Amino acid sequence: MRHRLKAFFQSVQHHVPLTAAIGLNLILILCAFALKADGDMRSSALLSVAGNFHILALHLPAALLLIVPLLEFWEKHEVATVSIRRLSLICAGGTWIAALLGVFHAHFNGYSGDAVQLHLWGGVAASVFASAAWLALDQSRIKRLATQALAVGVMSFAAHIGGELVHEEGFPFRPNKIAANHAGKPGAKATYKNTGNTYADIIAPILEARCVSCHGAKKVKGKLRMDSLEALKKGGGSDDPVYTPGDLKKSGMFTRINLDPKDDDFMPPKDEKPLTKSQVKSIGLWIEGKTIPDDVAKAAFEEAQGGK
Numbered sequence: 001m002r003h004r005l006k007a008f009f010q011s012v013q014h015h016v017p018l019t020a021a022i023g024l025n026l027i028l029i030l031c032a033f034a035l036k037a038d039g040d041m042r043s044s045a046l047l048s049v050a051g052n053f054h055i056l057a058l059h060l061p062a063a064l065l066l067i068v069p070l071l072e073f074w075e076k077h078e079v080a081t082v083s084i085r086r087l088s089l090i091c092a093g094g095t096w097i098a099a100l101l102g103v104f105h106a107h108f109n110g111y112s113g114d115a116v117q118l119h120l121w122g123g124v125a126a127s128v129f130a131s132a133a134w135l136a137l138d139q140s141r142i143k144r145l146a147t148q149a150l151a152v153g154v155m156s157f158a159a160h161i162g163g164e165l166v167h168e169e170g171f172p173f174r175p176n177k178i179a180a181n182h183a184g185k186p187g188a189k190a191t192y193k194n195t196g197n198t199y200a201d202i203i204a205p206i207l208e209a210r211c212v213s214c215h216g217a218k219k220v221k222g223k224l225r226m227d228s229l230e231a232l233k234k235g236g237g238s239d240d241p242v243y244t245p246g247d248l249k250k251s252g253m254f255t256r257i258n259l260d261p262k263d264d265d266f267m268p269p270k271d272e273k274p275l276t277k278s279q280v281k282s283i284g285l286w287i288e289g290k291t292i293p294d295d296v297a298k299a300a301f302e303e304a305q306g307g308k
């Protein structure tokens with residue numbers, strides 16, 4: 001009996017790593033399904049702050065994920081060393097934590113959109129692969145390296161989408177606008193042309209430069225997209241209309257850019273530069289259906305070009 005019990009515990013002990021890795025990653029997947037990234041902000045100060053820490057927490061496992069195969073490659077041990085095992089364990093645990101905090105970040109801090117979904121599930125996959133790389137440590141060096149390379153690939157993909165979310169599309173390969181201009185690449189400064197279509201000529205370029213990074217296909221803050229006229233008419237998550245032709249008061253996009261910049265509802269939010277006077281004026285005149293004087297339109301357009 002005692003022998004049997006001992007054998008049982010030994011076999012359980014033997015399977016602890018596998019069980020823990022599968023169990024924890026299943027919890028992560030369940031959380032990702034249950035805690036939706038639907039653009040709503042939720043009031044849990046603790047989980048909201050925990051979510052913010054996603055941005056901090058992800059750097060340690062990302063670095064370890066590269067260091068482990070580098071050491072393996074360098075040291076050429078047929079059997080994984082203790083340091084490799086420890087670093088790999090910290091990496092798998094760290095990736096899991098970073099991914100879970102990411103799920104909180106999206107759910108509690110109001111993220112949604114295709115890129116957010118892609119980044120979120122990429123992060124979940126990165127955790128699964130980082131765990132796999134840890135579980136594969138008893139395998140031959142080549143098999144270990146192959147699993148680690150796979151994990152690096154998945155993580156790089158998730159990290160790239162994440163980078164684009166924080167910065168802009170094409171990050172980090174696209175130089176800043178001025179540099180792109182010099183190189184004659186797309187993104188070069190456009191010149192203002194009055195074709196008679198006020199929305200396309202002036203308004204869309206302003207919104208594109210100053211609002212669409214948060215209100216576009218990739219990130220949809222406040223459940224509002226501002227990348228087409230239809231989307232503006234449709235409005236956002238609240239019942240307040242965003243754009244009502246002829247009625248400034250029923251146009252949230254106008255009231256919000258005219259608030260006191262310290263107001264919580266001011267758009268674009270606090271850490272961004274407010275719209276310029278000509279841009280605010282152009283948007284107002286456009287909503288009222290009035291003609292925008294050419295010099296105001298030209299200034300508003302050109303100021304949008306610098307990303308201002």
Ligand code: HEC
Nearest residue numbers: 210211214221222224236237238242252253265267268269
């Ligand atoms: C840095 C991200 C960011 C930028 C840039 C941004 N917004 Fe927002 N916007 C938000 C967030 C977050 C919300 C949801 C919270 C709220 O309602 O204040 C929101 C909500 C809104 C809403 C309310 C939608 C609804 O129905 O609840 C309007 C209108 C709006 N923004 C207009 C604008 C305009 C106009 C611009 C460009 C001048 C802009 N936003 C730029 C983040 C941003």
